[in-house]
Amino acid sequence: MKMHQATRSRINLDRVATVNQIIPFSCVDGPGSRLVIFLQGCNFNCKNCHNPHTIDWCDSCGDCVPTCPEKALTLITDDNKSQVIWDQQLCTQCDICLSVCPKQSTPKTLRYSVEELLTLIRAQMHFINGITISGGEASLQLPFIIALFREMQSSKDLAHLSCMIDSNGSLSLNGWQQVLPFIQGAMIDLKSWQQDTHRYITGRDNHRVFSALKLLAEQGKLYEVRLLHIPEISDFDSEIDAVASYLAQLPAAVRIKLNAFQHHGVTGDALMWPSCTEAQIHQLANALTQRGVNNLILPNLYL
Amino acid sequence: MAIQERLSQITRDLNLSPKQKSNFLALEADSSLPYVAVSEDVTQAMDSGIICDMFEGHAPFKPRYVLPDYAKYLKQGSEYLELSPAQDLDEALNALTILYHHVPSVTNIPVYLGQLDEVLLPFCQGIDTESLYRKLKLFWIMLDRTLPDAFMHVNIGPTDNIVCRTILRIDAELKQIAPNLTFMYDPQVTPDELLQVAASNICECSKPHIANYPMHANSYDEKGFGIVSCYNSLPLAGGANTLVRLNLKEIALRANDISDFFDNTLPQYCQLTYELINARCQYLHQESNFFSSFLVKEGLIEESRFAPMFGIYGMAEAVNILQGNPELTESHTEKPSPHYGHHQAANELGHKISKALDTIVKSTPVDYGYNGRALLHSQGGISLDKDVTPGVRIPYGTEPNPIAHIKALAEHHQYYTSGISDILTIDETVKSNPQAMFQLCKGALNLGFREFTANVASNDLVRVTGYMIKLSDIARFKEAGSRTNTTGLGAEAAINTKILERQPRVVAHENAPSYAKSN
Numbered sequence: 001m002k003m004h005q006a007t008r009s010r011i012n013l014d015r016v017a018t019v020n021q022i023i024p025f026s027c028v029d030g031p032g033s034r035l036v037i038f039l040q041g042c043n044f045n046c047k048n049c050h051n052p053h054t055i056d057w058c059d060s061c062g063d064c065v066p067t068c069p070e071k072a073l074t075l076i077t078d079d080n081k082s083q084v085i086w087d088q089q090l091c092t093q094c095d096i097c098l099s100v101c102p103k104q105s106t107p108k109t110l111r112y113s114v115e116e117l118l119t120l121i122r123a124q125m126h127f128i129n130g131i132t133i134s135g136g137e138a139s140l141q142l143p144f145i146i147a148l149f150r151e152m153q154s155s156k157d158l159a160h161l162s163c164m165i166d167s168n169g170s171l172s173l174n175g176w177q178q179v180l181p182f183i184q185g186a187m188i189d190l191k192s193w194q195q196d197t198h199r200y201i202t203g204r205d206n207h208r209v210f211s212a213l214k215l216l217a218e219q220g221k222l223y224e225v226r227l228l229h230i231p232e233i234s235d236f237d238s239e240i241d242a243v244a245s246y247l248a249q250l251p252a253a254v255r256i257k258l259n260a261f262q263h264h265g266v267t268g269d270a271l272m273w274p275s276c277t278e279a280q281i282h283q284l285a286n287a288l289t290q291r292g293v294n295n296l297i298l299p300n301l302y303l
Numbered sequence: 304m305a306i307q308e309r310l311s312q313i314t315r316d317l318n319l320s321p322k323q324k325s326n327f328l329a330l331e332a333d334s335s336l337p338y339v340a341v342s343e344d345v346t347q348a349m350d351s352g353i354i355c356d357m358f359e360g361h362a363p364f365k366p367r368y369v370l371p372d373y374a375k376y377l378k379q380g381s382e383y384l385e386l387s388p389a390q391d392l393d394e395a396l397n398a399l400t401i402l403y404h405h406v407p408s409v410t411n412i413p414v415y416l417g418q419l420d421e422v423l424l425p426f427c428q429g430i431d432t433e434s435l436y437r438k439l440k441l442f443w444i445m446l447d448r449t450l451p452d453a454f455m456h457v458n459i460g461p462t463d464n465i466v467c468r469t470i471l472r473i474d475a476e477l478k479q480i481a482p483n484l485t486f487m488y489d490p491q492v493t494p495d496e497l498l499q500v501a502a503s504n505i506c507e508c509s510k511p512h513i514a515n516y517p518m519h520a521n522s523y524d525e526k527g528f529g530i531v532s533c534y535n536s537l538p539l540a541g542g543a544n545t546l547v548r549l550n551l552k553e554i555a556l557r558a559n560d561i562s563d564f565f566d567n568t569l570p571q572y573c574q575l576t577y578e579l580i581n582a583r584c585q586y587l588h589q590e591s592n593f594f595s596s597f598l599v600k601e602g603l604i605e606e607s608r609f610a611p612m613f614g615i616y617g618m619a620e621a622v623n624i625l626q627g628n629p630e631l632t633e634s635h636t637e638k639p640s641p642h643y644g645h646h647q648a649a650n651e652l653g654h655k656i657s658k659a660l661d662t663i664v665k666s667t668p669v670d671y672g673y674n675g676r677a678l679l680h681s682q683g684g685i686s687l688d689k690d691v692t693p694g695v696r697i698p699y700g701t702e703p704n705p706i707a708h709i710k711a712l713a714e715h716h717q718y719y720t721s722g723i724s725d726i727l728t729i730d731e732t733v734k735s736n737p738q739a740m741f742q743l744c745k746g747a748l749n750l751g752f753r754e755f756t757a758n759v760a761s762n763d764l765v766r767v768t769g770y771m772i773k774l775s776d777i778a779r780f781k782e783a784g785s786r787t788n789t790t791g792l793g794a795e796a797a798i799n800t801k802i803l804e805r806q807p808r809v810v811a812h813e814n815a816p817s818y819a820k821s822n
Contacts (some may be wrong), residue, residue, distance in 0.1 A: 025743065027732040033739035127706045127746035129738065209727045300735050 009154075012147035013115040013155075020054045020109055020136060024124050030164045030187065030223060032129025035121060039144075040109045042137040044168050044202040046191065048273070050265035054136040055104040064097035070204060072247050073097060073107055082176060114148045121158060130162030130184070139171035149182035164223060164240030168202075169209035176215055180283045186216050187221030193239040193246075201233065213250075222254050224297075229263040229284050231274050237284055257297040258285060278302050306335055326411055333360035339582045348575050353553040356579065357409070357546050357614075357685070361482045363583050365407040370529045371603040372540040373417035375425075376402060384690035392426040392435070396442050402451060405598070408532075412452040415542075416482055417530040420459045427466060435465060440473045443550040447479040454532040460487035463497050471500055475507045484511035485530040488748060491517070495741075502741035505757050506734045513718075513755040515748045522720045526608075533683045534754045535722040538673055541608020543721070545583045546775070548614030548682045549576050551621035551656065552691050561625050561652070565659055573663050578678075580611040584671040593658040610673035610771035612721050613664050614682035618695040619643040622653045644697030644711050653695060655712040678721035694724055702728055705743055714752040727757045734759060 005037035018040040026036045042055045049055060060082045062075040072090035076082035076083055084107040097107050112120075121131060131152070133145050145165065152158040162184040169188040171179075190209060192198045198206035225247065227236055236243050247256055285296050313319070313327045338346075338361045359367060377395050378750040380388040384402070389395040396590055399417070426434060446455070457466040465484075474484055486501045487493075493516075501511055501741035512534060514759050517646050519528055519536050527539040558564035587593060588606065598604045622643040623630075643649045664679040672678075683691030692698045695715045706729050712725055727747075733740050744755045 024704050025739075027730070027736040027739040031738060032736065126749050127709070127743055129742050241330045267572055297735070301731060 002195050002218070009151070013118075014113055015115050015144045015147040016111050017117075017141050017144040018057070018109050019112050020051075021104065022120070025127065026132070029132040029134060029166060030130060030185065031162065033127060034130050034132045034164075035124055035128050036132045036134055036166075037112075038105070039115070039133065039135045039138050039141050040139045041140050042135055042168070043140060043170055043204070043298045044137065044191075045104075046201055047268060048201065048228065048233075048266060048270040049104075049259055050262070050269050052265070053098045053101065053106040058084060058105045058107055058109065059103065063102055063104065064100050066101050067096050069094065069096065117148055118155070119214065120153060121161070122151070125158065125161065126148065130164060131222070132164045132166055132187075134166035136170050138165050138171065139167050139175060139179075140173070141197070142175055146179055146182055149179075153182065167212075169206075169212040170204065171212060172208065173211055173215055174284055176212055180219055180221060183221060185221050186212075187224040188213055188216065188222065188227060189226045189228065191234070193235050193243050197233075197235045197244075201230075217254065219251050219252070222250065224257050225250070226257045226259055228261055229276050229281060230270075231276055231280055233273050234261075237287065240287050241291065244288050244293050247288065248292040248294075252295065255295050255297050256293060258299065260299050260302050262302070276302075277290040305406065306331065317606045317705075330358070330360065333362060336361045339363070339586045341579055342575075345575050345578050345582075348572060349539055351553070353550050353557075353572055354576055354579060355548050355550065356583065357548060359409055359545060359583070362591070363545060363587040365409075365593055366542050366544045366587065366609055367408050367409045368414050368531050368535060368537055368543040369408055369598070369604060370415040370531060370537055370539050370542045371406055371417075373399060373402070373422045373603075374600075375540075376603050377422065379601070381597070381601055383601060389426060389788050392423065392430055392438060395423055395426040396422050396438065400442075403446075407593075410452055410454060412450050412455055414452075414454050414456055414535075415529050416446070416455060416457045418458045418527075418529065418539075419470065419595070420462070420464050424464055424604040432465065432469070432727075435469050439466070439469050440477070443470075443473050443477060443479065443482075444550070447477070447481045452660050453480050453482050453483060453494065455481050456483045456485060456529075456531045458485050458510070458514075458530055459486060460491035460497075460501075460514075461493045463494050464652050468500070471504055471511070474510060478508040483532075485514050485534070486511040486753070487514050487516040487519075487530075488744075489516040490748075498554070498744070499737065499741045502744055503737035505744075506737045506739050506759060508758055509757065513727050513748065515742050515751075515753050515755075517694050518751070518753050519715075530722070530754070531715055533722075534724045534756065535612065535680065536753070537612075537678070537721060538608040538610065540602075540604050541673065542604065543678075544609040544614045544671055545580060545582050546612040546614050546680065546682070547576050547583070548616055548680075549573065550691060551615055552617030552624065554625040555617075555621035558625065564621075564625055565655075569656075569659060570663065573660075573667075576613065577669065580613070580677060583671050584611060584669070588671050606671075608673060609671060610721070611669055611671070611677040612680040613660075614658060614680045615695050616682045616684060616688070617691040618653055618656065618681075618715075619692040620650050620690075621656065625652065642701070644701065644708070645703055650711045650714070657695065657715045657718045675779060679719050680721040681715065681719045681723035681725075683724035685754065695719075696725055705729055708745070709743075709747045709750060709752065713747070713752055716751050716753040719753065725752075725754075725756065727755070729757050729759055731759060733757075 020038045020040040026034050029036045038054065040054055041057050043145060045055060060075070062082065065075045065084060067072045070090045070092055072087040074085045076085055080268060086107050091108065138145060142210070149163040152161060163182060164185050164187065165179070165183055166187045189207065190213070191202050191206070195206060213225065214239045215220060228234060229236060258281055260281050261273065262275045263271055281298055285298055288296060310328060310331055313324055314333065316324060318329065346353065349356065377389045377398055380386045386398055386401065389398050403413050403416065408414045420679060435771055459470055488498055501513060504511060514530050522536065523538055528535055528536055529539050535543065549572060556569050558568040594606045599606060606691060625648055626641065628641050640646060643653055664677055668675050668679050681694030695712060697708060697711065703711065708727055716723055740757065747755045
């Protein structure tokens with residue numbers, strides 16, 4: 001039996017994720033101060049994405065390699081498989097590689113094992129209240145998330161840290177059932193109300209998002225629902241009655257966070273969309289409040 | 304004559320109040336006297352910017368910082384001020400207001416207003432919460448309007464009490480620049496919930512500063528200490544007779560290599576610093592007659608509890624120079640770099656310099672000191688400093704994330720008995736998440752920070768979803784796109800103007816110690 005546990009632990013510790021970025025101190029990704037791990041890769045393709053280079057996986061085409069002014073990128077071939085190698089020491093974060101990438105990806109990702117992340121978390125543990133895994137879409141690397149959170153919760157020194165997921169809600173119910181025992185809460189984006197609008201913005205249906213919201217709410221693990229207001233594009237204002245009555249029936253503790261669409265980081269068509277002003281957010285917030293939606297969280301900055 | 308022209312310029316200045324003009328005229332008069340007698344080497348070191356006397360004047364006739372024993376004063380009254388012992392809260396507040404106008408300092412405004420919860424609690428029995436709130440609020444407004452210096456400091460905590468909580472409530476509500484506020488935190492005594500209140504206040508108004516109470520208390524005797532001015536920790540019923548600071552950057556520039564720095568240059572300039580300290584103290588203690596003041600006669604201060612502050616600044620530049628690092632730019636912040644604040648070896652060299660300074664300061668006797676010694680201080684800079692970073696701080700604009708920032712500097716804190724002024728820049732998103740501020744503060748104190756100071760307002764960095772961005776970049780971005788969206792700019796300008804509105808009335812003399820013509 002002991003042997004079995006040790007083996008499982010070893011398997012957990014060796015699991016690896018592709019990480020786009022780690023922010024050691026964040027105030028906007030769940031309760032208190034949090035270390036946030038942004039995983040690479042997303043199954044939505046939102047036109048308004050402000051981090052579009054987190055969407056695709058790098059296929060090592062090598063197009064970015066010659067454009068790097070610091071020569072921080074090299075293309076190597078190993079076993080007939082090519083791979084772009086990123087030298088963090090040489091990189092100045094000028095982001096030219098991102099702008100020339102023919103996909104929506106980046107050569108600047110790192111591979112972290114659960115064991116390596118535990119070391120990193122231990123170095124920060126006195127400063128944080130918990131860990132949030134975000135993305136890209138976090139749930140695309142679900143076995144890694146479960147392994148990391150399982151190891152944290154079975155370590156005496158880390159068990160007090162809360163574990164949360166920031167997700168687009170596309171994970172299947174079966175997937176959520178697997179991860180639920182290991183998380184204290186989830187933050188879910190609701191990109192729009194109507195199916196057509198959702199498909200226009202994200203390229204995907206929103207059935208799964210609503211199923212996920214329902215399950216998480218029932219299980220008391222829905223920490224926050226996030227609505228990104230894009231004037232003239234998203235439909236929270238035009239569908240205000242339906243949206244409000246849906247949000248109002250969620251458990252009272254669920255935070256309803258309104259985000260204002262801005263152009264920073266956005267590429268393509270969505271740059272033609274109007275950005276959202278403070279007045280427009282207040283208008284939406286008032287309309288929701290009048291219809292019985294409480295616990296609204298408004299942006300503290302409009303950038 | 305140059306001096307007359309200068310005096311005349313002060314009297315005609317557009318922006319200074321009559322009182323501020325008087326202060327600057329007095330400074331000029333003091334500066335026209337012959338300097339206290341020092342050797343040619345000291346004069347040369349001062350002229351070349353290696354040693355700095357903080358513009359305290361040529362003939363020091365008052366100590367830099369004075370920390371009267373206010374509790375004793377209220378208990379015994381004052382013969383000189385013709386006041387009997389205070390009987391109730393109104394009398395206590397009135398008596399304090401009077402004494403504040405008789406406590407000198409380098410700025411002529413008291414830098415220490417007392418451990419106010421401890422001082423006022425004996426007079427609060429039978430007073431209901433609302434009356435206490437109203438009385439203290441008026442007192443708070445009076446302080447800001449009559450003694451408008453941002454360096455004037457009140458202390459509260461570490462115990463949980465009604466005065467402490469009421470002051471925190473008022474301070475968050477009024478958001479005044481003065482008085483400055485330090486909350487003492489002792490993990491054995493202070494409830495977490497009270498620290499959370501203080502942390503929420505920081506999010507509201509960048510105050511209070513959180514002091515590591517046990518760490519400060521262990522540095523002084525049972526008579527205690529106070530936090531004054533820009534986070535200086537000094538003996539209660541005493542203070543600092545002078546502050547002389549050493550520019551570590553200039554010293555590093557004069558060293559051939561790291562071992563020359565430690566073996567020769569640093570000890571040599573420390574010795575000159577001591578010569579200046581002793582010369583200034585001799586004038587104050589022997590010539591000026593300051594210590595025949597009623598403050599001494601009535602036992603509110605004791606001459607033996609005054610110590611010179613041995614200040615240092617420019618640690619970041621010193622380390623980078625000694626290591627031969629290229630000039631630091633803001634683009635280095637997001638990537639690994641060999642610089643101070645960002646690299647283990649650079650940080651460790653910094654710690655080694657602090658340790659060497661600590662050894663020198665703890666073993667060098669002074670003529671007038673606390674237990675015969677000066678107290679080491681990491682000095683927070685003055686407005687005239689150019690291309691040199693205050694104290695042991697990481698250069699502004701190049702700070703790493705708050706956790707890495709704390710880890711890089713924590714090791715220094717044990718050495719700076721009379722205070723270390725580090726400012727953590729935290730992006731504005733923390734304002735709606737005070738729990739994060741609380742946790743960061745606890746983490747910092749737990750790691751050995753003497754004082755936790757967070758700056759939320761003037762931070763250029765902000766977290767938007769996944770990434771840290773620069774507000775200045777956003778401003779440029781918005782400007783470029785302003786044909787489609789101009790509303791944001793108006794709001795930003797309004798915010799900026801509001802900040803500017805406050806500057807003329809509330810000054811910070813200590814930060815700008817000499818007259819400079821404003822345009």
